[in-house]
Amino acid sequence: MTLEDIISLDKEYILPFYSRFKIGFKKGRGAYLWSYNGEKYLDFTSGIGVLNFGHSNREILRVLVSQSKKLMTTSNLFYSEERVKLAKALVEISFDGGVFFSNSGAEANEAAIKIARFFGKTISKDKYIILSLSGSFHGRTLATITATGQPKYQKNLEPLPQGFEYVEYNNVEDLERKFNDNVCAIILEAIQGEGGVRPLSVEFVEKVKELAKKHNALIIFDEVQTGIGRTGKYFGYQNYDIQPDMITLSKALGGGLPVGATLLKREYVNVCEAGMHASTMGGNQLASAVALKVISILTDPKTLSNVEKISKILFSELENIKRSFSFIKEIRGKGMMIGIDLDDTVKVIDVVNRMIDEKVLTLRSGENTLRLLPPLIVGEREVSIFLEALRRVFKQF
Numbered sequence: 315m316t317l318e319d320i321i322s323l324d325k326e327y328i329l330p331f332y333s334r335f336k337i338g339f340k341k342g343r344g345a346y347l348w349s350y351n352g353e354k355y356l357d358f359t360s361g362i363g364v365l366n367f368g369h370s371n372r373e374i375l376r377v378l379v380s381q382s383k384k385l386m387t388t389s390n391l392f393y394s395e396e397r398v399k400l401a402k403a404l405v406e407i408s409f410d411g412g413v414f415f416s417n418s419g420a421e422a423n424e425a426a427i428k429i430a431r432f433f434g435k436t437i438s439k440d441k442y443i444i445l446s447l448s449g450s451f452h453g454r455t456l457a458t459i460t461a462t463g464q465p466k467y468q469k470n471l472e473p474l475p476q477g478f479e480y481v482e483y484n485n486v487e488d489l490e491r492k493f494n495d496n497v498c499a500i501i502l503e504a505i506q507g508e509g510g511v512r513p514l515s516v517e518f519v520e521k522v523k524e525l526a527k528k529h530n531a532l533i534i535f536d537e538v539q540t541g542i543g544r545t546g547k548y549f550g551y552q553n554y555d556i557q558p559d560m561i562t563l564s565k566a567l568g569g570g571l572p573v574g575a576t577l578l579k580r581e582y583v584n585v586c587e588a589g590m591h592a593s594t595m596g597g598n599q600l601a602s603a604v605a606l607k608v609i610s611i612l613t614d615p616k617t618l619s620n621v622e623k624i625s626k627i628l629f630s631e632l633e634n635i636k637r638s639f640s641f642i643k644e645i646r647g648k649g650m651m652i653g654i655d656l657d658d659t660v661k662v663i664d665v666v667n668r669m670i671d672e673k674v675l676t677l678r679s680g681e682n683t684l685r686l687l688p689p690l691i692v693g694e695r696e697v698s699i700f701l702e703a704l705r706r707v708f709k710q711f
């Protein structure tokens with residue numbers, strides 16, 4: 315099939331929820347993709363933070379093939395070695411507790427919201443408020459899109475589920491105003507991904523700790539995008555001095571397979587009982603075996619030391635570039651989650667499109683921010699290809 319054939323079938327048979335770039339890919343390897351037209355692209359999107367260890371990673375492929383020949387899924391009616399090994403591995407790099415497995419970020423957050431409500435009900439019937447931040451993104455199910463502090467995604471979905479309130483991002487006074495004993499949980503991203511690569515301030519995190527303790531509310535970190543090494547630590551919250559009660563994971567955890575996980579601190583595990591929540595495919599053998607390999611690559615010291623090394627180069631080179639182009643407002647982020655905030659004289663979509671002409675894939679987020687999520691395995695060669703393309707594109711504005 316040619317790209318034109320695919321586009322016309324897409325128009326006919328796929329629901330038009332996405333506006334796509336006019337490219338598709340037939341092959342990927344490491345940090346590179348090959349299009350239907352046979353052209354090679356450098357991928358600084360990683361499938362939106364999914365392929366942290368590159369396309370067709372050999373170690374992941376080996377596990378994928380061998381596990382799929384043994385057993386793919388048996389449902390959650392039966393015990394599974396792969397499932398318990400993965401849960402134990404996640405606990406060992408975060409905090410002690412129990413894990414619920416699902417298949418996506420939205421599902422992982424949906425489970426976190428339900429657990430927070432179960433927890434609230436053990437204290438009082440009115441303790442059900444979930445706080446979230448303006449500009450946040452937590453998924454597209456009805457509950458998670460309600461938690462998402464961006465009204466544009468909630469349009470025409472009314473009536474939305476009740477009991478959600480929004481705190482202005484990094485605004486300590488607003489946090490104090492909204493927090494009370496009826497709050498059962500607050501959900502946060504260490505760095506807002508879809509919201510423009512915006513990190514939480516230390517001051518705000520300290521206030522979250524204080525108020526969550528005072529009002530006996532759970533602290534949930536949505537690590538769907540910031541987890542699995544993206545920010546230079548195993549999880550985004552580890553960049554701060556804070557202990558969450560729950561974290562949610564997806565995207566990179568599955569190494570390319572759909573996997574979601576919700577980890578709950580030991581102290582609260584007893585709010586969960588058989589029958590309260592479920593997922594047919596969650597924690598299946600194939601996904602769990604692959605995710606366990608993802609964790610083993612993540613915990614190889616070489617992985618995060620490469621993130622540290624490359625991230626340093628990227629940030630210092632980007633600060634250099636910033637000095638040459640007045641339309642760059644700010645370089646933000648941590649590790650390999652990087653945002654280049656632009657003023658309104660340059661539209662980020664035009665930058666993304668011209669980077670595509672240069673055969674480099676990038677993302678946008680927030681109002682007008684160029685977002686970079688390169689695979690964590692990129693080397694100096696990929697960094698220089700990217701920077702040269704970016705300089706050429708920025709010169710056009």
Ligand SMILES: *Cc1c(COP(=O)(O)O)cnc(C)c1O
Binds near residue numbers: 451452503540564
């Ligand atoms: C992508 C994302 C989600 C939603 O994940 P899906 O797998 O698309 O449901 C939730 N939270 C954050 C922070 C994300 O980046």
